[in-house]
Amino acid sequence: MPLLSVKDLTIYFNTDEGQITAVEDVSFDVRRGEILGIVGESGSGKSVSTKSLMMLNGRNSQISPESRLILETDDGPVDIASLSHVKDLRLVRGHSISMIFQEPMASFAPAVKIGKQMVEQLLIHTDLDKTTAKARSIEILSRVGIPDPELRFNQFSFELSGGMRQRAMIAMALSTRPKLLIADEPTTALDVTIQAQVLALIKDLVAEFDMSVILITHDLGVIAQTADRVAVMYLGRIVEQGTTRDVITSPQHPYTQGLINSRPSLDHFEDPLTPLSGDLPSPLERPQGCVFHTRCAHAIKGLCDTQKPPVIGVAGQDPTDEDAHNTSCHLLSPSASEQVLVS
Amino acid sequence: MKQFGSFIATRLFLAFTTLVIVSFIVFSLMELVPGDCAERYLAFKNTQGSGISVEDIEAERVRLGLDRPFVERWGKWLVNAFQLEFGRSCILRVEISQLLGEKFLLSLAICLASLVFAYVIALPVGIMAAASENRFLRNTLSFVSYFGLAMPNFLLALCIMLFSTVYFGNSMTGLFSEDYRDAPWSMARFMDFLGHVWLPIFILGWSATAFALQTVRALVSDELGKLYVTAAKARGVTGWALLIRYPARHSLNPIFNSLGFDLNRIFNELPIIALILTLTDAGALLIEALARSNDQQLAGAIIFLLTASIVAVNLLSDILLAALDPRIRKGIMI
Numbered sequence: 001m002p003l004l005s006v007k008d009l010t011i012y013f014n015t016d017e018g019q020i021t022a023v024e025d026v027s028f029d030v031r032r033g034e035i036l037g038i039v040g041e042s043g044s045g046k047s048v049s050t051k052s053l054m055m056l057n058g059r060n061s062q063i064s065p066e067s068r069l070i071l072e073t074d075d076g077p078v079d080i081a082s083l084s085h086v087k088d089l090r091l092v093r094g095h096s097i098s099m100i101f102q103e104p105m106a107s108f109a110p111a112v113k114i115g116k117q118m119v120e121q122l123l124i125h126t127d128l129d130k131t132t133a134k135a136r137s138i139e140i141l142s143r144v145g146i147p148d149p150e151l152r153f154n155q156f157s158f159e160l161s162g163g164m165r166q167r168a169m170i171a172m173a174l175s176t177r178p179k180l181l182i183a184d185e186p187t188t189a190l191d192v193t194i195q196a197q198v199l200a201l202i203k204d205l206v207a208e209f210d211m212s213v214i215l216i217t218h219d220l221g222v223i224a225q226t227a228d229r230v231a232v233m234y235l236g237r238i239v240e241q242g243t244t245r246d247v248i249t250s251p252q253h254p255y256t257q258g259l260i261n262s263r264p265s266l267d268h269f270e271d272p273l274t275p276l277s278g279d280l281p282s283p284l285e286r287p288q289g290c291v292f293h294t295r296c297a298h299a300i301k302g303l304c305d306t307q308k309p310p311v312i313g314v315a316g317q318d319p320t321d322e323d324a325h326n327t328s329c330h331l332l333s334p335s336a337s338e339q340v341l342v343s
Numbered sequence: 344m345k346q347f348g349s350f351i352a353t354r355l356f357l358a359f360t361t362l363v364i365v366s367f368i369v370f371s372l373m374e375l376v377p378g379d380c381a382e383r384y385l386a387f388k389n390t391q392g393s394g395i396s397v398e399d400i401e402a403e404r405v406r407l408g409l410d411r412p413f414v415e416r417w418g419k420w421l422v423n424a425f426q427l428e429f430g431r432s433c434i435l436r437v438e439i440s441q442l443l444g445e446k447f448l449l450s451l452a453i454c455l456a457s458l459v460f461a462y463v464i465a466l467p468v469g470i471m472a473a474a475s476e477n478r479f480l481r482n483t484l485s486f487v488s489y490f491g492l493a494m495p496n497f498l499l500a501l502c503i504m505l506f507s508t509v510y511f512g513n514s515m516t517g518l519f520s521e522d523y524r525d526a527p528w529s530m531a532r533f534m535d536f537l538g539h540v541w542l543p544i545f546i547l548g549w550s551a552t553a554f555a556l557q558t559v560r561a562l563v564s565d566e567l568g569k570l571y572v573t574a575a576k577a578r579g580v581t582g583w584a585l586l587i588r589y590p591a592r593h594s595l596n597p598i599f600n601s602l603g604f605d606l607n608r609i610f611n612e613l614p615i616i617a618l619i620l621t622l623t624d625a626g627a628l629l630i631e632a633l634a635r636s637n638d639q640q641l642a643g644a645i646i647f648l649l650t651a652s653i654v655a656v657n658l659l660s661d662i663l664l665a666a667l668d669p670r671i672r673k674g675i676m677i
Contacts, residue, residue, distance in 0.1 A: 094579035107574035121578040
C-alpha cells in the first residue's frame with residue numbers, strides 16, 4: 001500500500017469571472033520513503049494539488065466528488081477529501097503531513113519567537129508538556145544543523161539568515177514526525193550553495209524520519225538530484241510520470257522535452273536559448289482536448305484539439321505498474337498514428 | 344530588556360526634541376502676529392476710554408520683558424511651558440494656567456475617552472468582520488461603518504438633541520447640571536459629570552469608530568492572506584488561537600501608529616461639538632482665543648498643549664508597538 005494515493009483529483013476555483021479548473025484528473029501515488037518530485041511552470045497546479053492534501057486551498061476552491069485522496073495512517077486509510085471539521089483536519093495539518101514553503105521569511109510569523117511557534121505545534125499534536133516540547137524543539141533544531149539552537153529558539157525569524165530560516169522551518173515541520181513532508185519550492189528563494197545544503201538535508205532526513213517527501217519545483221536540476229520519481233504537470237494535468245532517470249533521459253511528452261531543452265546550459269556557450277513557444281493560456285480559456293495542443297509543434301488537427309489523450313505506458317509498459325513511465329499524449333498512442341496516416 | 348530600555352530612552356529624547364522644535368515654531372508664530380502683547384492690551388484699554396501714550400506702551404513693553412532679544416524670550420517661554428506656566432493672557436490679564444487648567448484637561452479627557460471608545464468597539468468588531476465567513480454579517484458591518492463615516496458628527500449631535508428634547512424634555516447639553524456648574528469637585532459633581540459627558544464622547548467616538556473599524560478590517564484582511572497565516576494553519580493552529588496570535592496581532596502595528604493622528608482628528612472635531620452641545624468648559628475656548636480675541640499668549644499655550652498631548656500619545660503608541668513587535672524593539676524596522 002502506498003502512503004498516499006491520489007486518484008482523479010479535480011479542483012475548481014469559483015471566481016467572479018466563472019469557474020476555473022486548476023487541477024484536472026490528477027492521479028499519483030507516494031510510496032513510503034520516496035521523494036516524489038512534481039515539476040511544472042507556475043499555474044500548472046502543482047501547489048494547488050498538494051495544498052489540497054492539507055485542505056489549504058481557500059474558501060472558493062472545490063474538490064470534485066470523484067476525487068480520492070487516500071492517506072494511510074496508523075488507524076487505517078483516511079480519505080482526506082472527506083475530512084470537514086477543523087479538528088479532524090489537524091491529522092493532515094501538522095500531524096501526518098507537514099509543509100514547508102518557498103519563502104521561509106514569510107512563513108514564520110514575524111512577531112512571534114521561532115521557539116514559541118514550534119512549541120505551539122507540538123502542544124497541538126502531542127501530549128508533551130511545555131518543558132518537554134521546548135527540549136524536543138531545541139533537539140530538532142540542532143539536528144537540522146542549526147548552531148546554538150537554544151539561542152535560535154528564543155529568536156525571531158528576521159534574526160536568522162535565509163538558509164537558517166529554511167532549516168528552522170524544516171525542523172518545525174518535522175517536530176511532530178509526520179509521515180509526509182510537502183516541500184513547496186523549498187530552495188527557490190535561496191542561494192545555489194545553500195540550496196544544495198538544504199536539499200542534502202532533506203534527503204538525509206527522509207531515511208532518518210522514515211517519511212516520504214513531495215518536492216514541488218520548477219527546476220529540473222533539483223529534481224534530477226533529489227527525487228526518486230517525478231510527475232510533470234501542465235495546466236492542471238500530469239502529462240508525464242515515471243522514475244526520474246526515465247523521464248529526464250528519455251522524455252516522451254512534447255512538453256517535458258520542451259522543459260528539458262529550455263534549460264540554460266553551462267556547456268554550450270554559443271547556443272541560443274530555446275524557450276517553449278507560445279504563452280500559458282489564460283485559466284479562463286482552458287484548451288479543449290489535450291491542454292498542451294496550443295503550444296505543441298506536433299499537434300494533430302482534429303485530434304489533439306478535440307479529444308483528451310489517454311494515459312499510455314511508454315514502450316509497452318503497463319501504466320498501472322509501480323515504476324511505470326507514463327505519458328498522456330496522442331502522438332504516442334497507436335490509434336493516433338493510424339489517424340495521421342488516414343489523413 | 345536592555346534593548347527595550349534604551350529604546351524607551353531614545354523615544355523620550357526624541358519626544359523632548361520634538362517639543363522644543365514645536366515650541367520654537369509656536370513662539371515664532373506668536374511673534375509674527377502684528378503687534379505685541381503690550382500694544383494689544385493698551386489698545387484694548389483705549390477702547391475702554393483711557394488715553395494711552397507711546398510712553399505707556401514702551402513702559403508696558405519693558406514690564407513684560409518684550410524688549411529682550413527673541414532667543415532669550417523664547418528660552419524663557421520654553422522653560423516655563425515645560426512647567427505648564429504660560430504667563431498671562433494678553434487681554435484678560437489672568438494667568439493662562441488658571442484660565443485653561445481644568446478646561447483643557449476636560450477637553451483632553453473627552454477626546455481620549457472617545458479614542459478609547461472607538462477602539463474598544465472597532466478592534467473586536469473589525470477583527471470579526473475580517474475573519475467572518477458570514478457574508479450577511481460582513482455586509483451589515485460595512486454598511487454600519489460606512490453610515491458612521493458618512494454621517495457628520497454635528498448632524499448626529501443635533502439629531503440626538505432633537506430627539507431627547509422631544510421625548511425627554513431635556514436637550515442633554517452642557518457638561519454639568521445647573522447645580523454643579525461652579526461647585527468644587529465632589530463625588531456628586533463627578534457623577535453628574537459622567538451623566539453628561541457620555542454624550543460628547545459617544546458623538547465624537549461615532550465617526551472615529553467608523554473610521555477605525557474600516558482600518559482594522561482592512562488591515563486584518565490583509566494579514567489573513569499572508570503566508571505565515573497559511574503556514575500556521577498548516578501546522579494545525581485553528582480558531583481563536585490562529586486569529587488572535589497571527590493576523591490580529593500583526594495588524595496592530597499600523598493601528599498603534601495612527602493613534603496620535605486619530606486623537607488629532609477627534610480634537611479637531613471637538614470645537615464644533617462643543618458649540619452645539621454648549622460645552623463651555625471644553626473646546627469653545629480654543630476658538631475664542633484663536634479667532635475672536637487675537638490673544639497670542641493664550642493661543643500659543645493652547646497650540647503647545649495640544650501638540651504636547653499628541654506627542655505624548657505618539658510616544659505611548661511607540662512604546663506599545665515596541666512591546667508588541669520585536670522588529671521595532673530591535674531597531675530593524677522603524
